[in-house]
Amino acid sequence: MRPPTVLVTGGQGYLGSVLAPLLAKHGADVTVVDDESITRERQERPGITYITGDIREPRDWASRLTGIDAVVHLAAIVGDPACDLAGDLARDTNYLGTIRLAEASKRAGVGQFVFASTCSTYGAAGDAPVGVDSPVEPRSLYAETKVFAEHYLLSHAGDGPRPSILRFATLHGLSPRMRFDLAVNTMTARAAADGRFMVHGGDQWRPFLHVRAAAEAVRMVLGTTVPSLVYNCGSNAENYRIATLGELIHAEVPDAEVDVVEAARDPRNYRVDFDPIETDLGFAPRLRVLDSIRDIAAAVRSGRYADHASARYNNYLLMVERTARQPVAR
Numbered sequence: 001m002r003p004p005t006v007l008v009t010g011g012q013g014y015l016g017s018v019l020a021p022l023l024a025k026h027g028a029d030v031t032v033v034d035d036e037s038i039t040r041e042r043q044e045r046p047g048i049t050y051i052t053g054d055i056r057e058p059r060d061w062a063s064r065l066t067g068i069d070a071v072v073h074l075a076a077i078v079g080d081p082a083c084d085l086a087g088d089l090a091r092d093t094n095y096l097g098t099i100r101l102a103e104a105s106k107r108a109g110v111g112q113f114v115f116a117s118t119c120s121t122y123g124a125a126g127d128a129p130v131g132v133d134s135p136v137e138p139r140s141l142y143a144e145t146k147v148f149a150e151h152y153l154l155s156h157a158g159d160g161p162r163p164s165i166l167r168f169a170t171l172h173g174l175s176p177r178m179r180f181d182l183a184v185n186t187m188t189a190r191a192a193a194d195g196r197f198m199v200h201g202g203d204q205w206r207p208f209l210h211v212r213a214a215a216e217a218v219r220m221v222l223g224t225t226v227p228s229l230v231y232n233c234g235s236n237a238e239n240y241r242i243a244t245l246g247e248l249i250h251a252e253v254p255d256a257e258v259d260v261v262e263a264a265r266d267p268r269n270y271r272v273d274f275d276p277i278e279t280d281l282g283f284a285p286r287l288r289v290l291d292s293i294r295d296i297a298a299a300v301r302s303g304r305y306a307d308h309a310s311a312r313y314n315n316y317l318l319m320v321e322r323t324a325r326q327p328v329a330r
């Protein structure tokens, strides 16, 4: 039997650079497509085919979709601040780009289309857990583009590749393409490197998921026919109030000072029910927030991320550089 063929868009990114090698290790024939817009140096792993390509222009590399069993679509302008800075690019990439890629996948006869969505689509849902049937209330352009893309994929289900939508919790942990603009990663790096970190607000709920567990969830969903087309991807035990996250970090880095500041600009507050993905897929991640806090604190203390505040690890600062270099709207 031939190995499954998987094309991963955004495979040079934070999640993609963990996922692509994981799939290859499990025997998949993996092709990565990335426009390398946020990559300072291309990272290549043996056994994986890398293509520089823009998902907004799939015609340029559509021949690579022939014979692909599943597309895992991660490429996006990721995060509220980066999307707010380059709104037209965010809409063109996250929404229209997804439509163009889904249509190209359909023409090529791709069987499955795994889409990386986000739990931040629930917006300011409050303290009670929300499930996939709860209303989505995007509070940012980023979340809105993901809701629109989901809607397109679901309304075209049955007329092209089978969609599998994973609404990921906020990711954390070490990755070959590190991000220090994600709550656990940033707060821990600052605590370990600078001896102080900020807690924005405190009462608001947020679910978290280790980046390696997120990659594992994608691997589990590939090639399976699960009852639902949409899953929240995370675990119930990893819903935290931001204040609790601050306490966990402080317990690991006790010398660090904590500055509690108002979260005036970010109204998001959502606590998520992850039972269905555990019941249907057996997804029960062992790696937890505490593992990432320890890993990141150790990596920073070893001197590995002396430049943790650099733009290279921050999607918003990279977008500031990118928009200064070239016009982003087309």
Ligand SMILES: NC(=O)c1ccc[n+]([C@@H]2O[C@H](COP(=O)([O-])OP(=O)(O)OC[C@H]3O[C@@H](n4cnc5c(N)ncnc54)[C@H](O)[C@@H]3O)[C@@H](O)[C@H]2O)c1
Residues within 6 Å of the ligand: 009, 010, 011, 012, 013, 014, 015, 016, 033, 034, 035, 036, 037, 038, 039, 053, 054, 055, 056, 073, 074, 075, 076, 077, 078, 079, 093, 097, 116, 117, 118, 119, 167, 168, 169, 170, 171, 172, 177, 179, 182, 315
């Ligand atoms: N990191 C999180 O906490 C999180 C949470 C929920 C959902 N997600 C979703 O998971 C996916 C991956 O997130 P990430 O954290 O790895 O982000 P990332 O920013 O590290 O990676 C995104 C990748 O997409 C590539 N890309 C951007 N525009 C492209 C284009 N037009 N054509 C081709 N490639 C392009 C970038 O070069 C980058 O390598 C995204 O879709 C994101 O919305 C992430």
